[in-house]
Amino acid sequence: MAKRGYKIQEFMAHSGAVNCLKIGKKECRRFVTGGEDHKVNLWTIGKPTYLMSLSGHNSSVQSLDFDSAEVLVLGGASSGVIKLWDLEEAKMVRTVAGQRSSCTAIEFHPFGEFFASGYMDANVKIWDIRKKGCIHTYKGHSQGISSIKFTPDGRWVVSGGFDNAVKVWDLTTGKLLHDFKFHGGHIMSINFHPQEFLMASASADRTVKFWDLETFELIGSSKREVTGTQSIAFHPDGRTLFTGHENGLKVYSWEPVICHDTVDMGWTTLGDLCIHDGKLLGCSYFQNSVGVWVADISLIAPYADASDTKKKTEDTEQKLSLHGSKLDKVEDDVPTSGLHSMSPDESKEIKNIYIDCKPLTLSIP
Known part of the structure; x- marks a missing residue:
């Protein structure tokens, strides 16, 4: 059977851990990493050298985000300082020092010139990029902020905390709209359905929960997994939610909550997921290394054609039988090395999403 998930590259990304x-969601071609070496490095999928190295922080980088056009990058540090870089101009354009607590979560507004930041002192702040100032501070979490996300319409911001709570804030009134307290562990990831008023949240309690944002009711919850879910992403067609765990990938639908498929991937700490052009891209990190992984969604249920999958399995069994082998179980073949371990067709397919860019080092005093 064709490989469903595999690693396409692994490289040293920073001199420290x-x-x-964060992956740029526009085309899923670039991503940024933040490290203990105080750097933010910009990468292109498939290239082992950075496209740009963004300096300026004096402490470890703890949170990152691209704007929707992938022209700007935000980096929040353990000192609480936030820096904004313009990638086209190749320079730092803003420094914000609003808190002395570590900036553990950060996100651009989907279309306005604003961004949200969350801190270990439990505060959530909304910033106006043009005015260079904080326009709202939300207090309500009892512990630090672990995840932050704007709703697609830009009206609300949702914060997940180390207090296990998910809070929905109205940007217009500056007030708390709802407080979800059904998780038993801190919030790892938040994502919104592309068409419906539906939110999913993943927690260290090893469950994923689905919420109706019109009624603020819990729609359903996954069963407790063996490991915690680190990153989640709705498929653009709105049918499913892909969840990344330490030991692989799962695909869910809801009402009722059903797990359609599980794919062993081999990644460790999953930093981010992106779905684009029939492929799922995952970027993981361990110590100072980064791994890039791809899964072919056409081979994963419910997108895989059941009859086609059965035929491929039968053909494989027949071939092995002809060679005197007995096949008890067909498993995913997940290579643990880089591009050289892939077939020429797979390598060509992945290279089709690469873009050629020249490395640039950006040093800011």
Whole structure:
């Protein structure tokens, strides 16, 4: 059977440990990493050398985000300082020092010139990029902020905390709209359905929960997994939610909550997921190294054609039988090395999503 998930590259990303990672969602071709070496490095999928190295922080980088156009990058540090870089101009354009607590979560507004930041002192702040100032501070969490996300319409911001709570804030009134307290562990990831008023949250309690944002009711919850879910992403068609665990990938639908498939991937700490053009891209990190992984969604249920999958399995069994082998179980073949371990067709397929860019080092005093 064709490989469903495999690693396409692994490389050393920083001189110190990698703390955070974010994939640009526009085309899923670039990602940024933040490390203990105080650097933010910009990468292109498939290239082992950085496209740009963004300096300026004096402490470890703890949170990152791209704007929707992938022209700007935000980096939040353990000192509480936030820096904004313009990638086209190749320079740092803003420094914000609003807190002395570690900036553990950060996100651009989907279309306005604002961004949100969350801190270990439990505060959530909304910043106006043009005015260079904080326009809202939300207090309500009892512990630090672990995840932050704007709703697609830009009206609300949702914060997940180390207090296990998910809070929904109205940007217009500055007030708390709802407080979800059904998780038993801190919030790892938050994502919104592309068409419906539906939110999913993943927690260290090893469950994923689905919420109706019109009624603020819990729709359903996954069963408790063996390991915690680190990153989640709705498929653009709105049918499913892909969840990344330490030991692989799962695919869910809801009402009722059903797990359709499980794919062994081999990644460790999953930093981010992205779905684009029929492929799922995952970036993971361990110590100072980064791994890039791909899964072919056409081979994963419920997208895989059941009859086609059965035929491929039968053909494989027949071939092995002809060679005197007995096949008890067909498993995913997940290579643990880089591009050289892939077939020429797979390598060509992945290279089709690469873009050629020249490395640039950006040093800011």
